[in-house]
Amino acid sequence: MSHQTGITANEDLLNFFSTCRNGSVRVFRITIxxxxxxxxxxxxxxxxxxxxxxxxxxxxxxxxxxxxxLYRLDSEAHGGYEWVLISWSPDDSPVREKMLYASTKATLRKEFGATQIRDEIFGTVQGDVSLDGLRHHRKSATAPLPLTSREEEMQEIKKQEAGVDIGVDTKHQTMAGIAFPIVPEALDAIKEFAEGKLQYVQLKIDTSAEEIQLGSTAATLTVTNLPSHIPESAARYHLYRYDHNYEGDFFYSVLFIYSMPGYACPIKERMLYSSSKNPVTDLLENVLNLVITKKLEISEGTELTEEYLLDEIHPKRNLHRPKFAKPKGPANRGAKRLTRAPKDSLGNGEP
Structure with missing residues (x-):
């Protein structure tokens, strides 16, 4: 895919990208x-x-x-340190340069590795990109969006309705899912997974205790060995970080896999896992801030091949669409009917 400006990193900068991730470099400057x-x-x-x-x-x-x-933080994720990308563009700099830097930033993110960039800030004065500026940026990013007067009114109505007594004639929404608590051991494993310390985490539901427990973990796990972690007679939830190259770029894709080996599981277990799936993914994404690239459902571990994962994460586009074919008429419909009367020898037809 071509870039907007066609400007890319030279060889020295690309080599520096490879060496600056070991933790010795705190900040470096990039120019065009x-x-x-x-x-x-x-x-x-x-x-x-x-x-x-x-x-x-x-x-x-x-x-x-x-x-x-590019400023390196002390936190780690996806197998490496997290970074802050700072775009400095003073108001009194030439307009052409400001446009050039703005349209080249996407290229820099891609070549450095977008998954390692935690924050991006832009500044025209030093206060915008100072430590206080970064803190203000993070606070603004996590603040709730402002509500319109109508939205505030509806929110207040919902608060008032929350305490209304429910009787036999009360209508209510169907339960969207069952939210079982996750034990601390499993939560700690999920946090280590989010920090890049674990590549695989398996979660299971204890139906008697009605809680989600930790099944197993792995610091490193190849796609070839992944199917061996999928039980053949029990349902499970799996978190797997699929590290792979695709079209010259390296990706850290977080997969949520729900494995259900069909009728080999008791009906109660099938219902509990199915009903708990959405609350679990909601907790992972909205509470623990885990960015899930793809959610998969499988019946057996042999489905998890390299080809299958690549097709799910990077679906191929059908660039050659078949032309529309005019449908054929009904078969054996006989000779075509004349829409006009035949002309006589003088060229006159019947009216």
């Missing part, structure tokens, strides 16, 4: 020169990321000179 993304100044880590931020970031910002900064 000679129609390429080039490495500028960089600084090593000295203290915690908060202590280093202002004293290392702000000196790298030049007047009238747009640039990018």
């Amino acid at each position: 020169e000679d129609e390429a993304l080039q490495l500028g100044e960089w600084q090593p880590a000295q203290g915690s990321w908060e202590d280093d931020y202002d004293c290392l970031v702000l000196p790298l910002l030049k007047e009238k000179q747009p640039c990018y900064l």
